[in-house]
């Protein structure tokens with residue numbers, strides 16, 4: 001059974017920070033910083049691509065409120081909000097990380113080495129390919 005389904009149904013323990021009919025938020029058991037919260041839908045969707053459109057707005061609203069709460073309660077300057085999908089996703093039940101951040105907090109192991117497009121043409125071709133795929137994408141029901 002999925003560990004986040006277990007938490008959602010109350011069969012596994014968690015430090016819950018909010019819970020409603022469709023979503024809940026709880027402390028990540030191995031936080032980047034204290035106050036690191038995971039927001040999950042009670043329904044099991046594996047990744048972002050599996051989430052029906054009508055769930056996205058309510059999910060984002062919960063994430064927004066959680067970010068406000070985390071920032072305030074942890075006296076942080078801001079938050080980092082993120083979601084791994086498949087790659088680096090260790091729990092295959094969609095979850096949004098809400099992590100308190102403050103300048104100079106020393107978050108390590110999380111830097112994105114940047115690259116460059118070889119040319120403006122390459123960037124244009126990349127944008128065109130993604131635009132076509134977005135136009136063709138069929139959201140889940």
Ligand code: AMP
Pocket residue numbers: 003014027028029030031038083084088089090091092
């Ligand atoms: P990710 O690697 O993006 O899939 O994130 C999964 C997160 O779930 C990790 O940060 C884990 O520390 C966290 N996690 C795994 N099991 C539990 C659990 N039982 N309760 C709370 N957090 C968990």
